[in-house]
Amino acid sequence: MNLETNLRTALVTGGSSGIGLAIARALAAKDYRVAVVARDAERLQRAVVDIGPRATWYAADLSHRESVEAAIASISKDLGHIDVLINNAGLMRSISAGTPLAEAEKLWDEVLDGNLKSTFLITLASLPHLSSPGGRIVNISSIAAQAGSSRPGGLAYSAAKGGVQGFTLSLARELGSKGVTVNAVAPGFIPNTRFFGGGVPEERVQAIVAETPVGRAGNPEDIANAVCWLVSREASFVTGTTISVNGGWRVG
Numbered sequence: 001m002n003l004e005t006n007l008r009t010a011l012v013t014g015g016s017s018g019i020g021l022a023i024a025r026a027l028a029a030k031d032y033r034v035a036v037v038a039r040d041a042e043r044l045q046r047a048v049v050d051i052g053p054r055a056t057w058y059a060a061d062l063s064h065r066e067s068v069e070a071a072i073a074s075i076s077k078d079l080g081h082i083d084v085l086i087n088n089a090g091l092m093r094s095i096s097a098g099t100p101l102a103e104a105e106k107l108w109d110e111v112l113d114g115n116l117k118s119t120f121l122i123t124l125a126s127l128p129h130l131s132s133p134g135g136r137i138v139n140i141s142s143i144a145a146q147a148g149s150s151r152p153g154g155l156a157y158s159a160a161k162g163g164v165q166g167f168t169l170s171l172a173r174e175l176g177s178k179g180v181t182v183n184a185v186a187p188g189f190i191p192n193t194r195f196f197g198g199g200v201p202e203e204r205v206q207a208i209v210a211e212t213p214v215g216r217a218g219n220p221e222d223i224a225n226a227v228c229w230l231v232s233r234e235a236s237f238v239t240g241t242t243i244s245v246n247g248g249w250r251v252g
Contacts, residue, residue, distance in 0.1 A: 007054070009079045010231070011035045013062060013122060014089030016047040018193030019140065022220030023086055023227050028052050030228065035075045035082075037062065037122070038089065062089050062118035065125075072125040083131045084231045087123065087164075088140040090115040094153035108156045115160035119167060133179020136231040139168050140223070141186040143246050150208075161186075165242050172240030181239035185226045188246020190218045213248035 010027045014020040015036035024034045024047070034055045038044055044057035056078060060071035075082065091114040093107040119139055130137075144154050145161035165184055172182040189208045191200045209217055226245045229235055244250065 063113035096152035111156035
């Protein structure tokens with residue numbers, strides 16, 4: 001395990017695939033020690049090999065307080081401190097206006113736990129170990145929080161990501177005096193991730209691209225680039241904001 005204490009430490013949740021993995025890779029390339037937290041130990045092991053020698057992994061269910069506390073205790077013991085917290089972990093379950101109530105309630109709880117409660121729990125658990133001044137928190141939201149879902153099924157996900165943005169604003173107000181910034185990034189359409197399960201039909205991809213002013217879909221590295229700027233010294237006067245990284249899809 002790498003204990004180069006002169007290096008800054010980043011904790012990335014949901015960092016074993018997709019956007020989270022791209023963020024972890026980008027931070028490692030900037031000489032951060034990276035702690036990656038997710039549920040699947042096998043996927044985490046593959047991810048840290050991909051990220052490089054400064055990466056370590058911790059398996060945890062971020063919707064459960066005890067699991068979060070255990071993960072943070074291990075990270076603190078191994079790495080000593082946290083400079084950057086990236087709350088990327090999340091999940092999608094389809095709930096539309098026509099979903100039967102009992103099923104909708106079950107799925108709603110899963111989505112709110114997996115996206116909003118998880119962000120809340122690991123943030124509060126991390127705060128005693130977060131550098132102050134100089135700490136950075138970046139929460140990954142979604143275009144769905146700003147414009148709603150483009151298709152039926154996104155009721156819970158849009159609500160959860162809207163909650164992430166509200167949490168970001170309130171926490172930024174609380175932590176500003178401590179020299180800690182709190183921001184969010186709202187990705188647009190990023191099709192090449194596990195988020196979409198079996199993938200997105202090509203005709204759907206092309207329909208969205210046609211509505212996107214820059215003329216392409218996004219990729220995980222687009223989001224990682226925005227995150228890297230927000231955690232940099234150059235962004236030290238930026239807090240309580242949400243950066244939209246969507247190719248202009250909202251205005252397309």
